[in-house]
Amino acid sequence: MNGMDFWMLISRLIVIFYTAFLFVSADRLYTPYAVLFLLLYLSLGIAVCMIRPPAWRRGITLLALALTVWLSVRGHPAFLFLLPPAIFAVLAEYPVHRYMFCLFVFLPFLFIPYGDLPAYTVITLFCLAIFVLAARSNDRLKKYEEQSDSMRSSIEKLTKQLHSSTEYIKQSEYTGKLEERNRLSQAIHDKIGHSMTGALIQMEAAKRMLSSHPEKAADLLQNAITISKEGIEDIRITLKNMKPPAEQMGIHRLRTFIDEFSAKNGLPVPFTYRGDLDRLTQMHWRVIQENVTEALTNTMKYADATQISIDIHVLNKAVKAEVKDNGNGAVRFKKGLGMLGMEERAAVLRGTVIFDGTAGFSVTTLLPIE
Known part of the structure; x- marks a missing residue:
């Protein structure tokens, strides 16, 4: 039950009690039939509050209005007091130009006996005030719901963007680590690997020439030592450049x-x-x-x-x-x-x-x- 249904039901209850009082005080012979219709009228109003499909709601409100008009014309004149709540209930289900159609609620003024005109005017104005307040409250509630849905959608979108940004940062960090490992591997291969390979070749050659050409072997060993020192220095420089200050x-x-x-x-x-x-x-x-x-x-x-x-x-x-x-x-x-x-x-x-x-x-x- 939304706010509109609640206030429309309250207005119907108030008018029903007033109409029942008129029947009890003025026309006791017609009271059983009046009670039956009033209960049916109230049941239809409650059914509108409980049913969700718009087509069913509109059908029930139109049925209640039709019964009220028929009984007002063919039955007791007191049923005319039930017309304003029934008309406003129909207008609540057809919100397009609802305030323009509110003029239809004043048509029964042409057929109401002069003695009942003040009471009908008060009931009409009372129902109109409740309808306008309920309609504004309902419109404001719908606006807040739309804003809430919009904010919820924005939050979900921002959450997704945050997750995407987090994943992007993680991927960027991982890519940076891979690039740094690749750079280090390439530096070791280009500088240190070549130096160590050259030193190893010269040491192998010196080993073979050690017995036959000792002086040549000593020169090769000295070259290997020099190359190894340069390789060690390259290692030190590479590691120093890698380490942040x-x-x-x-x-x-x-x-x-x-x-x-x-x-x-x-x-x-x-x-x-x-x-x-x-x-x-x-x-x-x-x-x-x-x-x-x-x-x-x-x-x-x-x-x-x-x-x-x-x-x-x-x-x-x-x-x-x-x-x-x-x-x-x-x-x-x-x-x-x-x-x-x-x-x-x-x-x-x-x-x-x-x-x-x-x-x-x-x-x-x-x-x-x-």
Whole structure:
């Protein structure tokens, strides 16, 4: 049952009670037939609310209207009061130009006795008000349903695009790995493989000439040693070029962690860095990331902050990593295992950690740079 059916049924019930009262108070001889028709009229109204196929609904409403008109003409005049709900029920099933067809509900004014005209006018206006309010409410509900369906369709489309993007990223990463493996294999084959093969050939030749031409064999061995050294140097250069710098590894890991933390907790986390990051070693980055992680965790637990900022500044003799929030702060605080752990990690590199709770809370890690 939708909103329109509910309010139309309510208007029918009210009019039915009023009509039944008229029969009971004015014409007791006709009361049994009136009760029979009123029950039939109410049953048809309930049936419309329970049936879904539009053709059946329209047929039942037209049947109720036809019976009401027939009984109004051939039966008791009080049945005229049932015409407005029946007409509006038909209009509810034919929504095209429904407000224009509402004029038909005023046609019975030409045939109603003058004494019943005020009551019929009140009933008509009452049903009209309910019909207009129910129609607007139903139209608004349909509009919201269409918007909901549109949003659901958009969400499904975005979800599919997200899955496609995720698969594309995975495929791109896998393709990149394959390309890097192919490049490494080709570099080993072109440079190192040829060098090792040349050295091996000269060592085999030196082995054969060792007894008959020892000086020539020594020259071949020296050439093989030189070629082997060059091959080893090529290996070292190739591996060095493959290994990313500590600065790229450290800043990339830290930035990835900060982005994940911000997205997970819904907090903006501005991240800035200054200075020559190439001077930082893997140990520096490890201590910085673990201390930043611990500081962010403590902020989410205790600070009740709405914003967190992270700043890394490489100075001449040290690096400073600061995590600051705009939370409650604490002038006096007791160092727990997390704070003690941050100090211990910094002490390994002869560094220190400064805690300040005067304006929000900040954790500053200072590490010396050799």
